[in-house]
Amino acid sequence: MVEGSGARITDADGNRYIDYVASWGPMLFGHSNDRIKQAVIEQAARSMGFGAPTELEIRMAERIGELMPALEKVRMVSSGTEATMSAIRLARGFTSRDLIVKFSGCYHGHSDSLLSKAGSGLLTFGIPNCPGIPEALARMTLTLPFNDSDAVTRTFAEHQGKIACVIVEPVAGNMGCIPPAPGFLETLRTVTARDGALLIFDEVITGFRVASGGAQALYGVTPDLTTLGKIIGAGLPVGAFGGRADVMAMIAPDGPVYQAGTLSGNPLAMVAGLAALDQVSPTVYSNLELATRKLADGLADAARRAGFSVACNQVCGMLSLFFGTESVQDFEGVMKSDADIYRKFFHKMLNAGVYLAPSAYEVAFLSTAHTADVIDQTVRSAEQVLSEIKANR
Numbered sequence: 417m418v419e420g421s422g423a424r425i426t427d428a429d430g431n432r433y434i435d436y437v438a439s440w441g442p443m444l445f446g447h448s449n450d451r452i453k454q455a456v457i458e459q460a461a462r463s464m465g466f467g468a469p470t471e472l473e474i475r476m477a478e479r480i481g482e483l484m485p486a487l488e489k490v491r492m493v494s495s496g497t498e499a500t501m502s503a504i505r506l507a508r509g510f511t512s513r514d515l516i517v518k519f520s521g522c523y524h525g526h527s528d529s530l531l532s533k534a535g536s537g538l539l540t541f542g543i544p545n546c547p548g549i550p551e552a553l554a555r556m557t558l559t560l561p562f563n564d565s566d567a568v569t570r571t572f573a574e575h576q577g578k579i580a581c582v583i584v585e586p587v588a589g590n591m592g593c594i595p596p597a598p599g600f601l602e603t604l605r606t607v608t609a610r611d612g613a614l615l616i617f618d619e620v621i622t623g624f625r626v627a628s629g630g631a632q633a634l635y636g637v638t639p640d641l642t643t644l645g646k647i648i649g650a651g652l653p654v655g656a657f658g659g660r661a662d663v664m665a666m667i668a669p670d671g672p673v674y675q676a677g678t679l680s681g682n683p684l685a686m687v688a689g690l691a692a693l694d695q696v697s698p699t700v701y702s703n704l705e706l707a708t709r710k711l712a713d714g715l716a717d718a719a720r721r722a723g724f725s726v727a728c729n730q731v732c733g734m735l736s737l738f739f740g741t742e743s744v745q746d747f748e749g750v751m752k753s754d755a756d757i758y759r760k761f762f763h764k765m766l767n768a769g770v771y772l773a774p775s776a777y778e779v780a781f782l783s784t785a786h787t788a789d790v791i792d793q794t795v796r797s798a799e800q801v802l803s804e805i806k807a808n809r
């Protein structure tokens with residue numbers, strides 16, 4: 417790809433596409449958003465970075481805290497991977513416990529502890545367990561089925577007082593889009609609190625995508641720690657973690673849990689992220705929700721009219737289409753969907769000028785630049801493409 421503007425991008429051969437990858441999520445306001453672009457240009461003229469704190473980091477932390485009050489203290493890092501890795505270390509340091517719980521199909525970046533049965537690329541390429549991770553470390557990660565509250569309760573009963581934290585994508589977004597089952601996040605909250613373990617919401621995707629307060633606001637469940645990335649950098653490399661002040665006080669130099677980063681809080685990333693978060697408002701999310709629903713309904717209708725059974729899951733700004741199934745609520749459901757039809761759908765949509773994620777297990781991301789016209793055009797392409805796929809079967 418070589419350039420983008422709003423909802424559209426252009427590749428090196430000059431082909432134009434409607435973009436639903438959105439740099440894997442960060443482009444909430446579309447490509448080359450004026451305010452974000454201008455902020456980056458002005459900051460680049462001042463300096464790219466000092467290795468010393470700037471007021472920008474403080475403003476970023478304050479803005480995050482306004483939008484997500486559970487983040488009483490925030491530490492900036494340079495990627496989502498760093499955010500989750502550091503949050504896990506902090507949870508282990510704070511609780512003096514080693515075990516962690518994650519869910520199959522959730523992806524939390526590529527640090528050693530978090531790659532077991534992970535989503536995203538590992539799911540696409542069929543890598544359930546990544547070589548290179550010491551077995552002693554892998555044993556410290558307990559992987560449970562997403563949306564299975566009983567499994568969580570059972571696991572805590574079995575390992576009472578041994579689990580440092582549960583980390584979860586509050587809306588799974590790396591095995592396709594799977595909203596939390598009613599009561600699932602609440603169970604995680606209750607069970608962790610009872611056992612003295614920490615609850616970490618990995619909101620690297622959902623943070624400022626599904627609501628102005630993230631998934632924790634949308635579902636009304638408050639975690640101890642939250643990890644952020646993607647949208648808060650608006651396309652530049654960034655991550656953050658934060659949460660309860662007493663827990664965050666354990667991080668060096670206030671406390672003994674070490675964490676540092678040469679480019680953390682980098683001014684370019686901060687101005688880009690601030691220019692994005694300054695544009696966040698309730699209207700942004702009500703419009704995004706409408707656009708997402710319109711696209712989801714349009715795609716699901718088109719698929720059904722072409723004779724495909726399909727499940728279309730959506731939460732504000734993110735959606736996925738699972739072929740060959742009526743309902744997908746967990747990792748098993750994802751694995752039962754027909755990735756082969758998706759593959760054909762992806763390639764034909766690409767030829768028709770619509771760039772979806774090149775994997776049946778990644779979601780489509782919308783931006784504020786995905787207007788009704790853009791969505792209508794996408795649905796028309798999908799109708800055409802799906803009838804062709806049907807005819808060739």
Ligand SMILES: *Cc1c(COP(=O)(O)O)cnc(C)c1O
Pocket residue numbers: 494495496497498500523524525526585589590618619620621645646654655
């Ligand atoms: C993308 C992602 C990460 C990792 O972020 P990087 O910036 O790619 O390291 C972590 N958690 C979730 C939920 C993600 O979607």
